Amino acid sequence: MTGPTITGFLLGSLSWGALPFVRAWREPNISEIIGAGAGSIVVIGAVVTIALITWLQAWEYLWTQWFTSLDHKKIGIMYIVIALVMLSRALIEAVLIRSQQAAAINGPGFVEPGHFAQLFSTHGSIMIFFMAMPFLTGMVNYVVPLQIGARDMAFPYLNSVGLWLTAGGSGLMMASLVVGEFSTGGWSGYPPYTELNFSGGPGPDYWIWAITLASIGSTTAGINIACTIYKFRAPGMTFLRMPLFCWTAVCTAILMIFAMPPLTVATALLAADRYLGTHFFTDDLGGNMMNYVNLFWLFGHPEVYIVVLPSFGVYSEVVSAFSSKELYGYKSLVIATMAIGVLSFTVWLHHFFTMGQSADINAVFGIATMAIAIPTGVKIYDWIFTMFRGEVRFTPPMVLSLAFMVTFVLGGFTGVILATPPLNYMVHNTLFVVAHFHNMLIPGTLYGLLAGYMYWFPKAFGFRLNERLGWISAGCWITGFYLAFFPLYVLGASGMARRTHEVFDPAFRPWLYVALFGAFVLFTALVTLFVQLFVSIRDRHANMVAVGDPWDARGLEWSVAAPPPEWNFAVIPQVESRDAFYWRKRNREAYKPVDHYQDIELPKPSACGVIVGLSAAACGFGLVWRIWWLVALFGAVVVATVIIRSFLRDVTRTIPAAEVEAFDRRWLAQAHYAKPVSRQREMSRRNEGLAEWTA
Amino acid sequence: MSTPRRRRTETLPYVIGYGLSLLLTSIAFGLVWQHVLSGHTALFAVLGLGLAQILVHFRCFLHIDLRRNSLPDLQLLLFSSMIIALMVSGTLVVLINLHSRMMGP
Structure with a gap:
């Protein structure tokens, strides 16, 4: 074999030009330097993280306690960590997109067209698949088993596989910054456009495989x-006694089951076109x-509700807890949730009113x-009536919920405008549409x-977050949203196309500057959010709420210690009513010791999820660059791991009753000695997680 | 406690299901491969065999039947069927309409 064929075999279509650093060296302009800068942030970030973990000698701890853990709580937290990292990247890209448009009025701006197209493609893909989805999956993962009185998810190992597939997909997204380029197809x-004829590079392949893994x-x-919700509810927890967050979670799960396959089929057929020469x-x-x-919008529209419904569930919990009132119209909220779930499968065509079908179908x-x-609308009224005559406290979550109610209704109005096909034709493909869906997804998700x-x-962590920084962050999220997106309504209605790289109408200038x-x-x-996290961790000893009920809230998740033990409940609770x-608490039955503690069986940690997810990502990387040995090797690893794991029988471990009892008694003693805190003082240091209540 | 007899009765439906699925799949492949049927007849024959196989999976692998205690499972199935019917029928309406408007005479 000669030289080129060996490297061709080993490295596929990879070449030096794939590295943004090399490109920036060859053509040092601002656009390439930004690309190289982004790539180096990824590389430096990875190196610093690895060095830090090594320096702290935390590899073993992370591996045994987190990465291989099948505990639904840890998996949930890891999902949210991924979401926050990806949120940071996608938000910085959004700032770059807006900077380019503001700088490119009657001029080329500073980012090249191809680079600009990558920016909006990654921004959208990340925000949906690697921010919203992991964030909500993580939250559901953490909260739902605690709310329904279960010890874990139904399939803990599958849970880990899902997490690591998402992590692998995120890794591919990050790799596209360092090696090669991303799709320019939105x-x-x-x-x-994303077929080989028009996008020959690795970009769409990165998009296809990252999305497929996710x-x-x-x-x-x-x-x-x-x-989990169908089979693992505690005795007495009938469907109509579940907290509303569980209802939205089950509805979201059903939407995921039915909406994800059309996407997988669409991307798989597109991959067949690109790799196998088919002509779908x-x-x-x-x-x-x-x-x-x-096919894409058969997935895409239910997806909107996949990302919105869990937030509706959160609002239901937050509004009820911080108004000290029972959720108003529980049954109507349940019916509304399920109605939205079904209706979400009947509207996908409104994403392509202009494709050419008859006016009747539109x-x-x-x-x-x-x-x-x-x-x-039913939901909005229910939340408003929940607050009516309640003892409303304006904590940061409550402020965000209130901002949601106002902002989401405004976005809903523009949604009704867009749902009218003749009007939709007028603003099709303009920034009006961009403003509308950000107006739904930012408050709604x-x-x-x-x-x-x-x-x-x-x-989850046993201490409160700093409220002052929480308010600042919430205030910035709210004002930032209005400033960034309401100008886009004006621009869109004036005819500015979305994804525009250069602007030729100077009248747009002030609006673009405001945006x-x-x-x-x-x-x-976003920065304040991280500062809040840092400050809260620093001051954690002053803000401990170890007893576990800082807000006098209602669901079972608050009935255990904070952070909860690995087994969640010392005994599976018996549920007699909603809330x-x-x-x-009101019947003075909370914080009572159990008569008889029993051994608890929990899933053993497993490395299989990590191996499957990361090998799948390596396989995806091989596919992007046509490195066939890599594809074959890691594809085989994935299949082999799944098969070998299915033969393992010794997959649970037992927590002895004595350990459960010791933990439970220690916590009960804490609850006994803690001073109950009134609602007026819940944001002060007196809050130890025990609520003061009057019967 | 899994006695051999009980294991047998528990495994039996899976074996039957496996056998039936294998049979139905090979018939479907065979029909097309050996050119036994062609055109629309082949299409609908394969479709029918596919539906039969779905029923076999439900009965033998997922243990869904018409008894009262598996009613929630049946409800889930009906719900799934409704969603799939919505998606498939909607797609057909939209694409047939587009076809007639764009590829027409």
């Missing part, structure tokens, strides 16, 4: 969540790209779209997930 990756991970998560979506030889659009889907406003993060953080300023405010919000823990 987050929806429409062919024929969507397989989400499918498994959906199956797991649905099974090409514009010649019988291909039909409209099939792709239809009208049907337009009306179905408007119908979704009804159950959503991000605020909810952040509210949930701040609400359940004391449960850019808003983007900076949003970035400040089980609240009534137990």
